[in-house]
Amino acid sequence: MRISARADYAVRAALQLAAARDAGPLKAEAIAEGQGISHKFLEGILGDMRKGGLVQSQRGGNGGYWLARPAEAISVAEVIRCVDGPLVSVRGERPPDLAYTGPAESLLPLWIALRASVRAVLGVSLAEVAAAELPAEITALTRDPEAWTNP
Amino acid sequence: MRISARADYAVRAALQLAAARDAGPLKAEAIAEGQGISHKFLEGILGDMRKGGLVQSQRGGNGGYWLARPAEAISVAEVIRCVDGPLVSVRGERPPDLAYTGPAESLLPLWIALRASVRAVLGVSLAEVAAAELPAEITALTRDPEAWTNP
DNA sequence: CCTTTTCCTACTTGTTCGGTGGGGTTGTGG
DNA sequence: CCACAACCCCACCGAACAAGTAGGAAAAGG
Numbered sequence: 001m002r003i004s005a006r007a008d009y010a011v012r013a014a015l016q017l018a019a020a021r022d023a024g025p026l027k028a029e030a031i032a033e034g035q036g037i038s039h040k041f042l043e044g045i046l047g048d049m050r051k052g053g054l055v056q057s058q059r060g061g062n063g064g065y066w067l068a069r070p071a072e073a074i075s076v077a078e079v080i081r082c083v084d085g086p087l088v089s090v091r092g093e094r095p096p097d098l099a100y101t102g103p104a105e106s107l108l109p110l111w112i113a114l115r116a117s118v119r120a121v122l123g124v125s126l127a128e129v130a131a132a133e134l135p136a137e138i139t140a141l142t143r144d145p146e147a148w149t150n151p
Numbered sequence: 152m153r154i155s156a157r158a159d160y161a162v163r164a165a166l167q168l169a170a171a172r173d174a175g176p177l178k179a180e181a182i183a184e185g186q187g188i189s190h191k192f193l194e195g196i197l198g199d200m201r202k203g204g205l206v207q208s209q210r211g212g213n214g215g216y217w218l219a220r221p222a223e224a225i226s227v228a229e230v231i232r233c234v235d236g237p238l239v240s241v242r243g244e245r246p247p248d249l250a251y252t253g254p255a256e257s258l259l260p261l262w263i264a265l266r267a268s269v270r271a272v273l274g275v276s277l278a279e280v281a282a283a284e285l286p287a288e289i290t291a292l293t294r295d296p297e298a299w300t301n302p
Numbered sequence: 303c304c305t306t307t308t309c310c311t312a313c314t315t316g317t318t319c320g321g322t323g324g325g326g327t328t329g330t331g332g
Numbered sequence: 333c334c335a336c337a338a339c340c341c342c343a344c345c346g347a348a349c350a351a352g353t354a355g356g357a358a359a360a361g362g
Binding site: 001002003004005008011012015016018019034035036076080081086087088089090091092094096100101102103104105106107109110111112113114115116117118119120121122124129130132134138139141142144147148149150151 | 152153154155156159162163166167169170185186227231232237238239240241242243245247251252253254255256257258260261262263264265266267268269270271272273275280281283285289290292293295298299300301302
């Protein structure tokens with residue numbers, strides 16, 4: 001259950017774009033520097049986000065990237081899916097495509113529940129994260145000090 | 152956010168062992184056949200679980216594997232961690248080791264919340280899954296028909 | 303025309319994934 | 333004590349993926 005560098009970078013870039021909403025297009029170089037990401041690598045990620053319809057771009061002189069929709073209408077989950085495919089997969093397949101037998105039968109509902117819960121958390125909008133105003137259900141999860149410790 | 156084949160197989164093997172609790176040791180070959188897993192590959196996984204203290208084994212004539220603890224006292228999360236390392240990692244690092252700046256600052260709490268929610272779901276015991284009696288909070292997540300559909 | 307910046311394709315290097323094969327070691331039954 | 337059944341412990345393998353890198357073509361603006 002790892003979040004890839006692509007996904008992490010994509011979300012951070014999207015947050016940067018959300019924050020610079022009214023400052024016109026943002027250059028890839030500026031985002032890369034602002035977040036400490038390899039510029040060329042980020043360019044590829046932004047390209048995927050453009051193909052996925054999340055951002056738009058303009059070349060030349062004072063070009064750059066901007067969000068295709070308001071930051072309130074883009075979820076973190078969408079960004080991750082855009083650059084990394086399905087949010088949760090088991091052995092490369094989406095949960096509903098799996099079949100289990102015997103005592104493992106109710107493993108499928110468990111994976112489904114897992115996916116639903118991941119979806120719920122990552123359903124937050126870029127605006128909420130950028131403004132540091134996460135929904136109450138999410139902050140509730142971070143309240144427990146044990147959530148911040150490694151097992 | 153993918154569950155590897157190792158993790159999936161490990162949990163299924165553990166469930167098989169949980170179900171055969173009172174039938175004495177279970178041979179790797181039997182588990183492999185029962186779950187449609189490559190026998191040699193499974194052997195490696197069971198080896199990891201033994202080193203992790205989750206199962207015990209006996210060689211020779213009618214040897215095999217059995218759970219080291221009652222199935223009520225082993226969580227799915229433990230099994231996955233045993234064979235695959237940390238449950239949730241971002242770019243290979245555990246969330247508390249990350250540092251974000253600027254508009255991405257509250258991305259860290261989001262990853263923490265994500266991990267907490269994953270932990271909550273996978274905290275179920277092998278006994279609960281094997282008996283198909285998931286806790287109410289988990290089944291509640293599977294109630295929504297949308298949880299079963301791909302986006 | 304010249305600069306800037308995005309866009310595209312290809313390549314690299316290292317690691318992981320899923321799996322296989324062979325041989326050693328320990329236990330049981332005859 | 334001997335054969336056999338199982339676990340145990342490597343070593344290896346091909347394919348895929350991850351995280352970048354490099355170089356240039358194409359558009360926009362001055």
